[in-house]
Amino acid sequence: MPATPSALRSDNSLTSTGGLRCIIVLPPRNDTEARVEEAWGVPFSDGVDFEGQHFSLPEGCSVRAAAQWLEPSLLSVTISISASVVAPCARCLKDAPLAISEDLMYLYYLRGLEFGKDTELESDEGFMPVEIDFFGRTLDLAPQVWESLLLLLPSKVLCREDCAGLCPRCGADLNEGPCSCKGEEGDPRFEVLRGLAFGEES
Ligand SMILES: [Zn+2]
Numbered sequence: 001m002p003a004t005p006s007a008l009r010s011d012n013s014l015t016s017t018g019g020l021r022c023i024i025v026l027p028p029r030n031d032t033e034a035r036v037e038e039a040w041g042v043p044f045s046d047g048v049d050f051e052g053q054h055f056s057l058p059e060g061c062s063v064r065a066a067a068q069w070l071e072p073s074l075l076s077v078t079i080s081i082s083a084s085v086v087a088p089c090a091r092c093l094k095d096a097p098l099a100i101s102e103d104l105m106y107l108y109y110l111r112g113l114e115f116g117k118d119t120e121l122e123s124d125e126g127f128m129p130v131e132i133d134f135f136g137r138t139l140d141l142a143p144q145v146w147e148s149l150l151l152l153l154p155s156k157v158l159c160r161e162d163c164a165g166l167c168p169r170c171g172a173d174l175n176e177g178p179c180s181c182k183g184e185e186g187d188p189r190f191e192v193l194r195g196l197a198f199g200e201e202s
């Protein structure tokens with residue numbers, strides 16, 4: 001299922017496409033039969049920083065796009081993203097691999113076109129509208145490729161559903177078994193208070 005515009009988590013992060021260019025050559029604007037496809041391998045060698053998390057893409061990102069005119073001022077573009085992503089687990093901080101693979105659908109329309117007037121389009125909630133000033137012979141899909149990738153990155157990464165995380169007291173990885181803190185008296189949340197009490201005694 002394609003992501004919807006409401007899934008957008010931050011518009012600010014979408015402004016920089018980092019020199020990314022994904023140019024597709026469009027069919028003639030009056031040809032609604034023709035469908036053009038293009039594919040790119042994007043290295044993303046520095047990874048992607050998004051919402052306070054760093055995502056590595058050791059094998060880069062594979063991008064495919066298909067474009068077709070619905071009307072002379074309305075272009076449908078499907079962007080398919082697939083990548084192996086590595087990010088630290090939110091609980092144990094170990095690198096957790098995850099695979100993303102999804103198609104996102106965009107509708108490019110000419111500024112001034114009353115978008116949404118057409119009831120058929122209105123019902124198609126899976127499309128993300130993109131208003132543009134003019135249609136040339138080619139179109140750079142980079143902003144939408146970048147946006148698609150960010151949309152598909154998870155807001156919280158877990159190495160596995162039931163990751164036990166780190167002990168809040170000694171920092172041991174509880175996935176490897178219980179730490180020596182276990183069984184000791186006291187709630188780790190009172191550690192700070194106890195520390196203060198010791199401070200008074202000394
Ligand atoms: Zn974990």
Ligand SMILES: [Zn+2]
Pocket residue numbers: 167168169170171172179180181182
């Ligand atoms: Zn512990």
